[in-house]
Amino acid sequence: MAIEDKCDLPNELALVRENALRAIGAIKPTDNNTQADKEFLFNAQRTITGQILPAPYLVYFLFVELLGFNTNVKFEKTAWSVTIDYKGIAYLIEHRKFGLGIFSHDAESQKTQAKEIVNLIQKSLKAANPFFEYKASEAVKNPSLNVVNHSLELYGRYKFLLSEYEKKYQEAIDRRDECVINKLSDLSATFSYPARKLRNESKWLAQAAIEAFFSWTEHIFIHIAILERQLLTGAEVDNLANQNWTEKFKKALDINDNVTKKHLDALISIRRQSRNFVAHGSFGKQGEAFSFHSAAGAVPVLLKHQNIENPFTLSGEIDLDEDIAINSIKAFIDHLWTDNREPLRLYIQESNLPLILPMASDGTYEKAMSSTQNMENLIDKLNYHFDKSANMDF
Numbered sequence: 001m002a003i004e005d006k007c008d009l010p011n012e013l014a015l016v017r018e019n020a021l022r023a024i025g026a027i028k029p030t031d032n033n034t035q036a037d038k039e040f041l042f043n044a045q046r047t048i049t050g051q052i053l054p055a056p057y058l059v060y061f062l063f064v065e066l067l068g069f070n071t072n073v074k075f076e077k078t079a080w081s082v083t084i085d086y087k088g089i090a091y092l093i094e095h096r097k098f099g100l101g102i103f104s105h106d107a108e109s110q111k112t113q114a115k116e117i118v119n120l121i122q123k124s125l126k127a128a129n130p131f132f133e134y135k136a137s138e139a140v141k142n143p144s145l146n147v148v149n150h151s152l153e154l155y156g157r158y159k160f161l162l163s164e165y166e167k168k169y170q171e172a173i174d175r176r177d178e179c180v181i182n183k184l185s186d187l188s189a190t191f192s193y194p195a196r197k198l199r200n201e202s203k204w205l206a207q208a209a210i211e212a213f214f215s216w217t218e219h220i221f222i223h224i225a226i227l228e229r230q231l232l233t234g235a236e237v238d239n240l241a242n243q244n245w246t247e248k249f250k251k252a253l254d255i256n257d258n259v260t261k262k263h264l265d266a267l268i269s270i271r272r273q274s275r276n277f278v279a280h281g282s283f284g285k286q287g288e289a290f291s292f293h294s295a296a297g298a299v300p301v302l303l304k305h306q307n308i309e310n311p312f313t314l315s316g317e318i319d320l321d322e323d324i325a326i327n328s329i330k331a332f333i334d335h336l337w338t339d340n341r342e343p344l345r346l347y348i349q350e351s352n353l354p355l356i357l358p359m360a361s362d363g364t365y366e367k368a369m370s371s372t373q374n375m376e377n378l379i380d381k382l383n384y385h386f387d388k389s390a391n392m393d394f
Contacts, residue, residue, distance in 0.1 A: 009066075009131070016130045017066055023124040027117060028085050029069055036090030037105060041072060041083070044092045044103035047114035053102070054125055056080075056095040058132065060296030062124060063093065066131050079297050086117055095297070136301045139292045140234035143361060145301075146291045146354035147226060147237055154216035155349060161209035165326065168202035206322035210274050213329050214245060221248035223348045226355045227365045228252070233357065234290055234301075245271060253336075263332045270328060273320040291354065297389075343368060343375035351379045353386070 009017060030036070037043065053059070056079070063069040063082050072081040079095040091114065092103035102117055104110040139145065176195045183189045222240055225231045230251055231240060240251055246268060255261045290301040337345045347353065347368075359365050368378040
């Protein structure tokens, strides 16, 4: 059976489809000549695990959207399933609850063929890369995007480093009068003062905590702006992610408020002195900023180009009183979550949920922010749906 052209591709991507089809070799859709048991869909055995397979959504896009393979009827605990013919024998490519897999009639005897299938898939994925870039660029234009939320992890890093700094700082104070004498002979000895070493170590930890603070706030300012309906599209999020820390602050918070403006001025001074310029938004090692929902599940979209102001952190001599800087940061965090921003804190800092752009556009977040109870109700509702999706309870 010939592969159907199900994907409406731009003319410039037609060659990509041909190359991907050529790379996939002997893999083709099943037909009347394909050997398979009547109960194959129900009895197939997992041959290759997801550990050595590509991301499920890439495999789905390759087979279903680019190459036009048909999907099977969806079963519980199965996100999607495609039956293929490889050298006249039927195999299943399925994304189940415990990951993507290659399934065959006899896992042990068909292990070699399954590995050959994986190799062909890998080759075809490389050939299809321009198609994936096209999918990503089209997805960002669509308002139905989720913005990933790493706030909990980033804040946890800051709190850990802050705690370690405070321990070292206090130990340095407690041992400030201590002198360790190491007698070398009757006439000579060395003297060391532990507090000096501890003070240096506390400075280093403070500098790391300051870096972690700016990394965290770059991230949450984008999320605050979304909840406040300042950012409604993927393009707007992308644009702000590539702005500097100060611009993110101004987008998220009202600097016409005198107290907020004083905090901004103090933090700009700390940031300038520490020379702490971090990657925009801390969206992940590969720039994972968005995800969108597809028939293959959640799909990350990468920020391909990031304008990093300075790739080095805490370089050179730092003219900064770390203790004062830490106190300024603590004061700002107290200010950040005061007044009517508790619902913001619950969603961004406690729920670990992504920011869903359509909910910013349609006013769902705005309604939820009217009270703490309303936000808690929304969080519970979203957690239920995300858990249901993760369990593949369709």
